[in-house]
Amino acid sequence: MEPNSKSVIDCTTYQLLQQSVDHKPQNLYAGPGDQFKDAGVATEFRNFERKDLIPRSPIKVAVVYPTTKVQKTVPLQKAIESYREQHLRKQKDAIDIKKFYVQVKDTGVGEQPLHPNGLVGALNRIYYIQDVLLKNRTLEQVDFDLPVVQNFDRIIIPSLESDIFFENEVGYDKPNLIFYECFTRELVAGMGTGPGIQKDIFQLSQELGRVLFNNDQAVTYGKTLQALFPERNINHADWHGVVYHPQPSGKQGDRAYFIEELCEAMGKHLNIFFDKVFSPYKKTM
Numbered sequence: 196m197e198p199n200s201k202s203v204i205d206c207t208t209y210q211l212l213q214q215s216v217d218h219k220p221q222n223l224y225a226g227p228g229d230q231f232k233d234a235g236v237a238t239e240f241r242n243f244e245r246k247d248l249i250p251r252s253p254i255k256v257a258v259v260y261p262t263t264k265v266q267k268t269v270p271l272q273k274a275i276e277s278y279r280e281q282h283l284r285k286q287k288d289a290i291d292i293k294k295f296y297v298q299v300k301d302t303g304v305g306e307q308p309l310h311p312n313g314l315v316g317a318l319n320r321i322y323y324i325q326d327v328l329l330k331n332r333t334l335e336q337v338d339f340d341l342p343v344v345q346n347f348d349r350i351i352i353p354s355l356e357s358d359i360f361f362e363n364e365v366g367y368d369k370p371n372l373i374f375y376e377c378f379t380r381e382l383v384a385g386m387g388t389g390p391g392i393q394k395d396i397f398q399l400s401q402e403l404g405r406v407l408f409n410n411d412q413a414v415t416y417g418k419t420l421q422a423l424f425p426e427r428n429i430n431h432a433d434w435h436g437v438v439y440h441p442q443p444s445g446k447q448g449d450r451a452y453f454i455e456e457l458c459e460a461m462g463k464h465l466n467i468f469f470d471k472v473f474s475p476y477k478k479t480m
Contacts, residue, residue, distance in 0.1 A: 231318075231384070234311035238318060241325040243377040248348055253289040254473060256349045257342035259328075261299045261320035266433045268296065270454040271353045271372075278469040290473060293347075297339045299323050302356060305412030307400060313358030313371035314386070320354040321375050328377070349472055350377040355454065359392065359416065366392045368416070368435065370457050374465065376472045383468040387457030390439040390448060392416055396423065 231238050248254055258275060260268045272294070279290050302308075302316035326332040328344055342350060352375050360369040368389035375382045396419055404413035417431035420438075429437055432450070439448030458465065 231314065234314055236311055236314050236318070239322065240375065240380065240382075241322065241329055241331075241377075243325075243329070243344070243350075243380075245380075246348055246378045248474075250288075253291050254349060255347045256290055256292045256351060256473075257295060257347040258292055258351045258353065259295045259297065259324050259342065261297055261324050261352065261354050263296050263298050264432055266450040267355050267454065270451045270458065271355065273455070274458040274465065275351070275353070278465060279473070281466075282469060282473045286474060288473070293342065295339075295341055297324060297327075297334070297341065298336055300335060304356070304358075305404075305410060306418075307404070307412045307415045308356065308358040309412070310358050310360040310369060313356045313369060314373075314384075316356035316358070317354040317371050317373045317384075320356065321352045321373065324352050325377065349379070351375070351472065352377070357389070359397065360388075364394075366394065366397060368392060368453075370454055372454070372457055372461070374468055376468075379472055381468055381471050383461065383464045385457055385461040385464070387453060387460065389450075389453040390435050392438075396420065399423075 258272075260271065262268060275292070279292065282288065282290065299320045303319045304312040304316040308316055323332075324341075327334045327341060328350070334341060344350070352373075354373045354375070355370055357368055357370050359366050370387045370389060371384075372387070373382060373384040397416055400414045400416050400419040401411040403419065404411045407414065415431060417429070417434040420434045421429045421431040427437060435453060436449035
């Protein structure tokens, strides 16, 4: 199916758009922070007073998602719940989780960051939540609720920011994921892979950003796809499933799919993270 004849990119057909570069999601980095150093990204996590858990007492956990996008929150919720159930089977300690959602208006890296700024944006989302919790800044959106620090034993902030990564001149969407717990200061982070992007469409999004906002990272790849192919009803925040062919398993390659794949690839490190965060028998230093 041809895009609208008025499209800036007349040579791009919808059929070509679906010929996604086959970047099977795989974990690029996973661990307690090495990727920040490798990418030249400094970390500035805020200091919370440490709390030790009381054995055999329910653990009160606040999970603060620095986003309201369900494409991000749902797969992260599934991951956290699976580790909570796993801990229950091993330790028998009850874990009471309360969820909070906050929209972070400015991540400091623009709407369409390039690697390694996705990591920077994910970190900035965490810093924003921490600063509000510590009352170092005011929550800008009054209709959002946040936990009272002293009412919880653990506060986990799972933060995700995607960026575009180029490898051998081939670009693809890359999720950057960080789990951080405020009291223990434990963290785990990972960078995954996603569907390939078309260079001409990406260049158009940059040009639109420069012309409209004087910022070549102000217009996302997804919004450009949405404008070019209005007949496909593309969700600009979840364009991945349109360009990525369904998998042999039958799963659609939407945004949640790639986040789930990254969580699975981070499994060993997430096991260690949640074991330290949820276990009252192991004090972290």
